[in-house]
Amino acid sequence: MRTPAARTLADYGVIVRRSWWLVAGTVAAALAAGVAYTELSQEVYESTASVLVLPTAGDTEVQGARTAGQVNLDTEAQLVKSTEVAEAAAAALGADPAADLVSQVSVTVPPNTAVLEISFKAGTPQAAQEGTVAFSEAYLAHRLAGATASIEREIAAAAVELETVTTEIEAAEDRLDGLDAGEGGRAGLESDLQDLQSRAAEIEAAVAGLQAQAEAVSPGRVINQASLPQAPVSPNAMFNLAAAIGAGLPLGLMLAWARHRLARKVSYPADLVDRCELDVLASVPPAVKFQRREVFGAYSPGGRVFSQLRNIVASQLTREQRVIVVAGVAPGPAASVVAANLATAMARAGDRVTAVAANPSTTVGLPELFGTDPVPGLADAWSGRIDLAEAVQAAPRQPSLSVIGPGAAARAAGPTSEAAAETFAKLAEAGRFVVVDAPPLSCSADAQLLAGHADAVILAVQSQRDAIGETAAAAVAMRQIDTPLLGAVLLPGALGPMNTVPLPTARRELTARPAPSADETPTDSLEPVEDATEVIPAVDAVPSAAPAAEPR
Structure with a gap:
């Protein structure tokens, strides 16, 4: 059994090349979807402002912050998108609600800087610029309010303390006024009053300092003003098209692979190698046209393929191995076409060849392809009606080729093992090669029986x-017998008139052979060969089919 080799990159390239239209169509569809998305998407403009954040008295160093220093810019970036800032920005823009604005703003922190990049997206350039300005100012106002509030709380606390000290001073002065100049305790009271006055002066100085600090608070400033966008940031046509190709190409490749793996019919030679474990002996290109119900000329494209097939087969058989069975897979003309052309190629090479029509179910038989009579034939010899030598007919225009038709009882009497062995032995003695057109394996076991007495088997697909x-x-069925399976011959799906069942006629009509075409060989245009005992009449190169006689 043949073991498939591991796939290479070239194998995958073949798969892609087979389904190039599927890959190209998928990519084209993805590109069309990308273009449609670009055209239907609403334009979005973005404006950006750069805000330098300065430390204030309320900032303290936070452990684990991404930036070193008193200001944690990650926290500040979150504050820009906070509800308080968004509400202030919405009030400045006259927009409602503020939650919609938060989804339109984005904040980034450039590495190793104390700068916030505040961006705002909107449907128009003016709206994008105004939104950026509103959020930048709202953030700075919120940060200023936070820093000022801290100082104002300290001022308020100092004012309360100053009021308390002032009250104590007034009480001390009242007590001091009630004492005489030399009265005891006056000196101590005067000392306490001085301390209270000193404390009040210190508090007043602190309040003055806090007020000066409040006036000098600078939370930051806009270092790059929001500019008016000149072009939308979305939709991005180039990005959308690149994304479409990036999505469409892998999808197309996956579809091509799925098409290859899920295919149910043989389409390419690689299918025979990879999925059927068959060597491909020859493959007739799809460009080869089957224009008539006859064999290929020697120098035609199809004739060259079968000439190469003859060389391959001959090289794999010894001088004692002569019988070759050509079997089809399903009912059809494939086996007959291969057998007829292979036998013709062998005869052209100078070998004595006998072509045996053992397949009565084909749409075109060997007698029709060679221009001989279907009766008497093989079934008549097997039934004992005639001797095998009487069934052998010389093929016109091929001196070294003999043909045995299916016979009158071909559909009624099948082969027996003894008859097949005796027939092949006699024919092998008379010539170099015997090419047998066997019935299809999908509906008959006769091909396996015939192959058991042959020297080699070829599958026609x-x-x-x-x-x-x-x-x-x-x-698998052919490998289960001892006869070597050489491989397969792949024919194109379009066989022209070979696939058509001809209309029944009472007798073969003889018509003039048309002039040889450019791809025919000189041998094909010669007159029929006459032997010493019987003259074979010239027949049309495209004869009408002669029906097999009904069983008697």
Whole structure:
């Protein structure tokens, strides 16, 4: 059994090349979606202001802060988007509610700076600029209010303390006025009054200092004013198209891979290798046209393929190995086409070849392709009606090629193992090669029986028609016998008139052969060969099908 090799990058390239239209279509659809999204999306403008944050008396160093110093800029960035700042900005803009504005503002902190980058997005350039200004001013006002409030609390506390000291001073003065000049205790009272007055002076000086500090508070300033945006930041056409390609290309590749793995029909030679474990002996390109119900000319594209196939087959067989069974996978003309062209290529090479039509269910048989009569044939010899030599007919225009038709009882009498072995032995003695057109493996076991008495087996597979599962099963069935399975020949899905069942006629009509085309060989245009005992009449190169006689 053939073991598939590990996939290489070239193998995946082949898969992509087969489904290039699917990949290209997916990318095109993604690009179209990106263009539509760009066209339908609302334009968004963004304006940015840079605010330098200065430390105030209320700032203290925070442990674990990202910035070193008294101001934690991460905290300040969150304050810009706080509810208090948003409400102040909404009031300045006359917008409501403030929660919608928070989603439009963003704050970043450049590394190793004390700067906040405050940005605001809106549907128009003016609205974006106004929003940035409103949030910058609201943030600075909020920070100023916070710093001032701390100082004002200290001033208020000092004022309360000063009032208390003043009250004590007034009480001391009243007591001092009630004492005589030499009266005892007056000296001590005067000393206390001086202390209270000194304390009051200190408090007044502290209040004056706090007031001066409050007036000098600077929470920060705008160092880069919000500019009027000249172009929208969204939608970004280049980004959207790049994202569309980035999404469409992988999706297209996945679809191409899925198409390859989920395919049910054989389409390419690699399908036979990877999924059916078959070597590909030859593959007829889809560009080759089957214009008539006949074999290829030697120098035509199809003829060159079968000439190479002949060389491959001959190199793999010894001189004693002569019988080759060509079996199809499903009902159709594939096996007959391969058998006929392979036998013709061998005859052109100078070998004596006998082509045996053992497949009565094909749409085009070997007799029609070679221009011989279908009866008497193989089934008549197997049934004992005639001798095998009487079923052998010389093929017109191929001196070294003989043909055995299916016979009159082909649909009624199948082969037996003894008959097949005896027939192949006799034919092998008479020539170099025997090419047998066997029935399809999906509906008959006759091909396996015939292959058991042959020297080599070739599977004929038709692209886009034969299922991968049936082809793999046919390969397994042939490997279960001792006869070597050389490989497969892949035919294109379009076989032209080969796939058409001809209308029944009472007898073969003889018509003039058309002039040879450019791809025919000189041998194909020669007159039919006459032997010593029987003259084979010239027949049309495109004969009408002669129906097999009904079983008697």
